[in-house]
Amino acid sequence: VMGPSGSGKSTLLHCLAGIVPPDAGTIHYGGTELSALPESRRSALRRSDFGFVFQFGQLVPELSCVENVALPLRLNGVKRKEAEKAAYAWMERLEVEDLAAKRP
Structure with a gap:
């Protein structure tokens, strides 16, 4: 998602991830309206189905960068080695694998 500062990029992502409800309309995922789900279920979806990297402070x-990327998988019960392998694969796709061992 690209656009100038203040254009609503973060708000859009927060709505799509079920962090905040949209001001108008609805967001459906897997045939279910996100705002109809309890916070615990929306949180579980963020851990299992949505990838989200915040800009500041999260x-x-x-932890190393690869461990931070793998953290949602670990919280969802995936074994460390498998989670870090998947995290590294995503870092490769984004061409940031050279940061894998660095700490934030």
């Missing part, structure tokens, strides 16, 4: 400074 990385764990004690």
